[in-house]
Amino acid sequence: MRLDRIWTVARKDMSEFRTNKYIIYSLVLMPILIAVVLPTIYLAPFTMFAQPNEPFDINIPDTDIRIGETFNEGTFANVTFINCNLENVVAENCRFESCEIRSSLVRSSHVANTTVINGAVMRSNVLNVTFDGSVGSDTRILGEDTEQEGFLFQFIGFLMLFFILIPAIVPTVIASYTFVGEKLNRSLEPLLATPTTDAELLAGKSLSIFLPTMLVTWLSFIPFVLLVNFLATPIIGHAPLPDLTWLIGVFVLAPLFCVMSIALNVIVSSRVSDVRASQQIGSLVVLPVVALFVISLSGLFTLGPLVMLAISGAIGLVDVGIAYLTLKTFQREEILVRWK
C-alpha cells in the first residue's frame, strides 16, 4: 500500500465530485437540514411553551446554623436547619437538610432530603423531598429531570441519530456516481492498467467518499450543538450537549457506519449498472440506523456511553467483514470480466 497513490486517487475523485451537482447537493443540503432546520422546527416551539426549571437564586447566609434541634411554632428567616424537627413554623429564605417538617409553611427556601408532612412549600428549590399530605407550589426540582426535560433529552437523542444517518446515506449518493459512473464510463480499465494495486485503488476511492462525508458531518455537528444548547439550556438549566454518549456516537459510531455504507455500496455498484438502482439498493444500509432510531424511541434501553461503545464495537466487526468482501469484489479480473 502506498499512501501517496491512495491520496492521488482520492484527490482525483474529489475533484470530480466538485462538478457533480447531486453530490454537492447531498453534501450541503443534508447537513443543513439536520443541523439547523430540524432542531429549529422541533425544538424552538417546544422551548417556547416549556416551563423553565432553573433553580431560584436563593442565598442563605451561613451565620445561623441549627443542628439536631426541635422547633415548635415560630417564624424563621436566614437559618440553616440540619437534622431538625419542625412543627407549626413559617420559614422564609432558609435551608433544610435532612429534616422533618410538619404543618408548616416554607417559602423561598432550599429544601433537601427532607420529609414535608401536611404542609406547603412555595417558590423553593427542592432536592429529594418527600411530600406527605403536602403541596409544593412553583418548586424547582434539582438533580433530577422533570418530565419535560426527559422528553427533551430523548428528543435531542433522536436528532443526534441523524448524525449517524448522514454518514450512512451520503456515501450511497457519492458511491453510485463514482463506482457505477466509472464503470459506465469505462474509465476503470486504463486505471487498472497503471501500476496501482487493487487495494490502493479501493482505498483511494473509499477515502474520497469518507473524507467529505465525515467532514460535513462533523462540521454540521458544531452549529447543531450551539443551536440545541441555545434552545434547551433555559429549560434544562445547563447545556445538554456535547455529552459523552453522543460524542462517542458522532466520533466513533458515525465513521464506522460511514465505512460500512461505503463498503456495501461498492459491492452494490459492482452488481448494478444504473446510478439510480445503485442508490436505491445502497440506501438499504440505513436499516441498521433506523433500527437504532426505533430502539431508542421505544425506550427499551437508554443509549448510554456503554451501549454506544458496544454498538460501535459490533458495527466495527461488521465493517471488517464487509471490507474483506469488498476487497474480494474489487479485483481487476472481477471488475473487467464479471462487473456488468
Place this chain on the structure above:
Amino acid sequence: MIETRGLTRKFGTITAVDDLNLKIRDGEVFGFIGPNGAGKTTTVRMLCCLIAPTSGSAHIHGLDISKPEEALMIRGKIGLLPEMPGLYESLSAYRNLDFYAQLYDVPKGVREERIQKLLQTLGMWERRDDPVGKFSKGMKQKIAMARALVHEPDYLFLDEPTSGLDPEASLTVRNYLLDLKKEGRTIFINTHNLDDAARLCDRVGVMSTRLLAVGTPDELSGMFWGNTTVVRLRHIAPGMIDAVSSLPGVTGVKQEGSAMLVDVGYPEDVNPLITKTLVNMGGEVLSMGELKRGLEDVYIKLLGERR
C-alpha cells in the same frame, strides 16, 4: 520483448484466445488483425495483466504476467489505449493526464513538460483546460493516446486506435503512430483496419481465436500466392496466352483485358523469356511488373478458409 507460450483464455465455455504463441521483438510494431470477437482485446488485457490467462504464459521484458509482483512492474512499463477512451469527462484534459502521470510516478517538473509536449504534438494544447466531456470522439481518442504515453512506456498497447474516428482524426492518429514508431517503442496494435496495419506494422498476425498466420505483410501474401507478373500489352493477339503458358517456369496465365497475369516461380529467370516470346510474336509490351496482393486479400482468404 513480448513472448507468449500457449496463451489461452476461456470465459465459461467460450474460448476467446486459444493457444497463442507469439514473439514480438523490441522496437517492433506488431499488428493484430481479426474480426470482432477474435480475441484481440482479451489478448491485450492478458498482456497488460488485467485478466489472467486460463492456461499458458506470457512474458513482457522478461517479466511474468502471472506473478503479481512482476505484473506490477510490467504495468509500470506499458501504456494502454483501451477500446473505449474511458477519460474522466468532468475533468480537464490536463487534469486527466496529470492524474495518470502521478500514478506512474512521473516527477512533477517532468510531468508538466511532458504533458505540454504531448498535447502540443496532438494539437490539443489550446484545449487543455476544457472538460473532456465537451470533446469530439477523435479529440477524446487523442487525449487517451496521450494518457497512454504520459510515462513514456517501452511497450504500447493500442486497442483499435482508429476505429470510429472520422478520416481526418484517424489520419492524425495514424501519423502520430508513425512518429512513435520512429522513436523505437514496441507497439502492439489491435485493429481491423487493414490499411492501417499494412502501413504501420512491421509484422501482422491474423487472429480468429487462434493465430492463423503471422509475418510481414509481404510474407503473408507470398504464403498464399507465388509471384505473379503483370504484363500490359497494347493488345493480346491469339496464341500469345498459349505461348506464354508453355514457357518453362510458368505455372498459370490469366487474361484481364489487355493485361496478362502470369504466375511464375522465379521472376528473374522467367520474366525475360516472357518478354522475348511476346515481342517475337509482335506484341507491344507497355509495362511489366509484379502483382501486389494486399493484406485484405490475405485476410479474406485466411478467414474464408476457416468458414
